[in-house]
Amino acid sequence: MGDFAALLDGFTTAVQPIYLLYALIGVTLGTAVGVLPGIGPAMTVALLLPLTYTLEPTAALIMFAGIYYGGMYGGSTTSILLNTPGESASIITALEGNAMAKAGRGAAALATAAIGSFIAGTLATVALTLLAPAIADVAVKLGPQDYVALMVVAFLTVAALLGSSPARGIAALAVGLFLGLVGTDTLTAQQRFTFGVPALADGIDVVVVAVGVFAVGEALYVASRMRRGPIPLVPISGKFMTKDDMRRSWRPWLRGTAVGFPIGTMPAGGAEVATFLSYSLERRLSKRKHEFGNGAIEGVAGPESANNAAAAGVLVPLLTLGLPTSATAAIIIAAFQSYGIRPGPLLFQNESALVWALIASLYIGNVLLLVLNLPLVGVWVKLLQIPRPYLYAGILTFAALGSYSVGASTSDVVLLFLLGVLGWTMRRFGYPIAPAVVGLILGPIAEEQLRRTLAISQGDLTALVTSPFAALAYTALVVFMVLGWWLKRRQARTEAELAAAARAESQPAVVEGGRR
Amino acid sequence: MSSVVGDGTSRTGRPVREAPWAEAVFPVALTALGVFTIVDATRIFVPGSANTLGPRAFPYAVGALLVAVGVVLVIGLARGHRGDAEDSEDVDSGVGTDWPTVAKLTGSFAALVVLIEPLGWPVAATVLFGGTAWSLGARPWWRPMLVGAVLAVVVHVVFTQMLGLFLPAGPLDGVRFFG
Known part of the structure; x- marks a missing residue:
């Protein structure tokens, strides 16, 4: 019951007015930025990171937790109300939610997304509370060879499963690994790949990379082929939620949570796979299959819950093993590192008060989100109407601000732009961005653990696979790969079916699509 | 899609x-x-x-x-x-790359890098914001400049005075609220 007492302690910290205020600011800003079109959760977290630079760690992480959950939530509002293809993590919500909004049931779609996010977020945080300390207890006993195994699992699953083909994912990973090489080698204290530039001696800051490839990359990409004309916003109409909506929603909320959380904890799980899986599950179980594609409320309730449950699930490997399984998680690790805190099994021992305050603030953040979002939806709609030139100018301004304030040097701003060009190129030619960020964070850690393993074993390579945990991890890797490949095929099949259905359905909509 | x-x-x-x-x-x-x-x-x-x-x-x-x-x-x-x-959301997948816009945007960014230390964040960020918004199609040209100036000053005051981060003030150095 020690964990429960620790959680209560966490709550007593997190409910202090000043921390509540930070949580509120975090949730509000996270949602506001997350709502903006073109800004996914990873970019939200990266852009808002500078706000927390000068705060003390507890305040910063509490605010950060709010930004994380708020950013996850914000995206769904965008996809329900904005009639354009959005990001893949919330594309299912876009399909059904958008269809609902067009059919005059936008309010119900927003409500089921908000309540589902709250329920899933809270239940998944409970699961995180119960699971994380137990995993950390096991993880404390892991040796360097076990960490090497974990990194290999993370690398391969993230690279192979995100993006349109394994080669493209691995290419992105390799770019990240190279960026991770730049800097001073920790074991021999010599500079590698710094090109004689002093600013690179400490390595490339993760914040600069994340903001560069996500924010500047997106701004360049949008600038290069901008959608002109009026913003196709769907007005919010209809009843908030009827009894019937409620009856149809509660089961998908719970099922979405059950699907999303475990997937979030898996390497390369993340929100994307979880939403697709939940969607196809709901469609299979529904008695009104014909409504799917035309605005079935189950198709919003389930995936939205899965999305938020996965967001909490991602925190399990992050907090207990220091293993980021998504780009957003990699940026959160960077935030921890900027306070000299290394997420991993020792976190629950060394920084117990901090971790439990963070977990408590996740519960609080969820409540705040529910309270904030339904009344504030009018404000979010206003944000969606920001003229695009101003929106992207703002994104670039804050990106420049973030990279400059990392080290008060213009070389970081130049680097930011170069990384933006990289991010643009990768987007343009269909390379996933997340593996690059994960590679950058995990590459140096993997190298260090690998060299420690081989130093202990005096060069004996078999040491890498002979520990029971490592052997288990490599076996699990094979299982993950097969499972992931199967999930991916399911996802592709669902997409193909939806596309076919949409084509059959929306011949008239094409004419309407000629709005520009 | x-x-x-x-x-x-x-x-x-x-x-x-x-x-x-x-x-x-x-x-x-x-x-x-x-x-x-x-x-x-x-x-x-x-x-x-x-x-x-x-x-x-x-x-x-x-x-x-x-x-x-x-x-x-x-x-x-x-x-x-x-x-x-x-x-x-904001990308039209049906058009080719618009190089002139990308060039203007790159220019705005370069201006920030050059200007931030001599003229300070408020001026440099105004140029970046105004230049970017203008190259993306905001008209007339002074409107994004005005919005950019307000944003740059607000950000400068909030970040340097309330959050304690360093941003160069340029000629405004020593002026109250600018650091």
Whole structure:
């Protein structure tokens, strides 16, 4: 019951007015930025990171937790109300939610997304509370060879499963690994790949990379082929939620949570796979299959819950093993590192008060989100109407601000732009961005653990696979790969079916699509 | 869901697909980066005590990975496995690259880099914001400049006075609220 007492302690910290205020600011800003079109959760977290630079760690992480959950939530509002293809993590919500909004049931779609996010977020945080300390207890006993195994699992699953083909994912990973090489080698204290530039001696800051490839990359990409004309916003109409909506929603909320959380904890799980899986599950179980594609409320309730449950699930490997399984998680690790805190099994021992305050603030953040979002939806709609030139100018301004304030040097701003060009190129030619960020964070850690393993074993390579945990991890890797490949095929099949259905359905909509 | 308007051309009549070699630039660059990584890694000093895995091994591995994946991608392209451009809310997947806009945007960014230290954040950020918004189509030109100036000053005051971060004030140095 020690964990429960620790959680209560966490709550007593997190409910202090000043921390509540930070949580509120975090949730509000996270949602506001997350709502903006073109800004996914990873970019939200990266852009808002500078706000927390000068705060003390507890305040910063509490605010950060709010930004994380708020950013996850914000995206769904965008996809329900904005009639354009959005990001893949919330594309299912876009399909059904958008269809609902067009059919005059936008309010119900927003409500089921908000309540589902709250329920899933809270239940998944409970699961995180119960699971994380137990995993950390096991993880404390892991040796360097076990960490090497974990990194290999993370690398391969993230690279192979995100993006349109394994080669493209691995290419992105390799770019990240190279960026991770730049800097001073920790074991021999010599500079590698710094090109004689002093600013690179400490390595490339993760914040600069994340903001560069996500924010500047997106701004360049949008600038290069901008959608002109009026913003196709769907007005919010209809009843908030009827009894019937409620009856149809509660089961998908719970099922979405059950699907999303475990997937979030898996390497390369993340929100994307979880939403697709939940969607196809709901469609299979529904008695009104014909409504799917035309605005079935189950198709919003389930995936939205899965999305938020996965967001909490991602925190399990992050907090207990220091293993980021998504780009957003990699940026959160960077935030921890900027306070000299290394997420991993020792976190629950060394920084117990901090971790439990963070977990408590996740519960609080969820409540705040529910309270904030339904009344504030009018404000979010206003944000969606920001003229695009101003929106992207703002994104670039804050990106420049973030990279400059990392080290008060213009070389970081130049680097930011170069990384933006990289991010643009990768987007343009269909390379996933997340593996690059994960590679950058995990590459140096993997190298260090690998060299420690081989130093202990005096060069004996078999040491890498002979520990029971490592052997288990490599076996699990094979299982993950097969499972992931199967999930991916399911996802592709669902997409193909939806596309076919949409084509059959929306011949008239094409004419309407000629709005520009 | 890529192109509802998929008639193959944009309003300006340019073909949607850029030249096929454009897509090969990235994999070729990856291969070159890999070769560079391997060559440059040979120059890393290995101390005598590092008898197991020295500071060169991991760079070699990353370099080899870059070369291998670059080659695989080039072969894939030659066989017609092309990548799909990423969907985004504000991206029109039916048009070609708008180079003039990208150039103007790059110019605005360069202006920030040049101006931030001599003239300070408020001026440099105004130029960046105004220049970017103008190149993306905001008219008349003074409106984005005005919005940019207000934003830059607010950000400057909030970040330097309330959050305690450093931003150069330029000629405003020493003025109250600007640091």
